[in-house]
Amino acid sequence: TRTSKPKRILAYVEKHAVPGDAESVVNAIDAYCSRVEWAMNVGSDKGKILDRVVSETDPDTVLELGTYCGYSTVRIGRLLRPEARLVTIEMNPDNAKIAKQIIALAGLNSKIEMLVGSSSDLIPQLKKKLDMKTLDLVFLDHWKIFYLPDTRCLEETGLLHKGTVLLADNVVCPGTPEYLKYIRNSSRYRSEYFPSRLEYLQVEDGLEKSVFLG
Numbered sequence: 001t002r003t004s005k006p007k008r009i010l011a012y013v014e015k016h017a018v019p020g021d022a023e024s025v026v027n028a029i030d031a032y033c034s035r036v037e038w039a040m041n042v043g044s045d046k047g048k049i050l051d052r053v054v055s056e057t058d059p060d061t062v063l064e065l066g067t068y069c070g071y072s073t074v075r076i077g078r079l080l081r082p083e084a085r086l087v088t089i090e091m092n093p094d095n096a097k098i099a100k101q102i103i104a105l106a107g108l109n110s111k112i113e114m115l116v117g118s119s120s121d122l123i124p125q126l127k128k129k130l131d132m133k134t135l136d137l138v139f140l141d142h143w144k145i146f147y148l149p150d151t152r153c154l155e156e157t158g159l160l161h162k163g164t165v166l167l168a169d170n171v172v173c174p175g176t177p178e179y180l181k182y183i184r185n186s187s188r189y190r191s192e193y194f195p196s197r198l199e200y201l202q203v204e205d206g207l208e209k210s211v212f213l214g
């Protein structure tokens with residue numbers, strides 16, 4: 001097929017964003033997806049909550065699960081200090097190709113590394129592959145059935161430290177019942193739900209913030 005939704009989003013960003021201006025990239029994607037065609041970016045309402053959590057955490061190391069077109073990758077990356085690092089994992093190579101171009105256009109290549117593959121395969125390799133000591137922030141925004149197994153894997157690979165923040169998108173819509181049940185009942189986390197709206201729509205959704213207690 002000639003174009004795909006991610007390709008149409010990239011074309012719109014190339015036309016309307018200012019190269020090197022991450023904010024203009026975020027605004028261009030929101031303009032396109034609110035006016036032309038819906039896409040599963042975290043969006044601006046939940047994005048403002050994401051911004052606040054990122055700023056309060058002020059992380060040196062961030063892991064994003066689920067890149068899609070790179071909207072939240074850029075949204076997070078624009079708030080990071082120059083020496084901070086964000087690793088984002090995307091399993092769809094076509095999406096990864098588009099996201100790489102959107103991240104480059106935002107001028108964030110120096111802070112962001114994209115890995116293409118399954119999170120379950122790549123998480124165990126993070127420690128040695130990227131000399132990842134531990135993660136300060138994890139943004140879960142990929143397939144909902146992977147939230148819990150990937151969280152268990154992060155625990156077991158020693159990538160979480162006392163105070164690591166897990167922030168999960170879509171805990172209401174489409175919903176992540178197993179993940180919520182685990183994280184809210186575990187004595188190893190302190191969780192808080194931030195109600196919001198599904199991106200570009202009036203449907204309820206929200207973010208679950210969970211602090212690892214060690």
Ligand SMILES: COCc1ccccc1-c1cc(O)c2[nH]cnc(=O)c2c1
Binds near residue numbers: 041066173
């Ligand atoms: C493909 O379903 C799209 C959809 C349809 C209806 C409601 C929600 C969603 C949705 C919203 C999101 O923010 C998402 N974030 C990450 N991975 C997703 O699969 C995802 C799905």
Ligand SMILES: [Mg+2]
Binds near residue numbers: 141
């Ligand atoms: Mg999402």
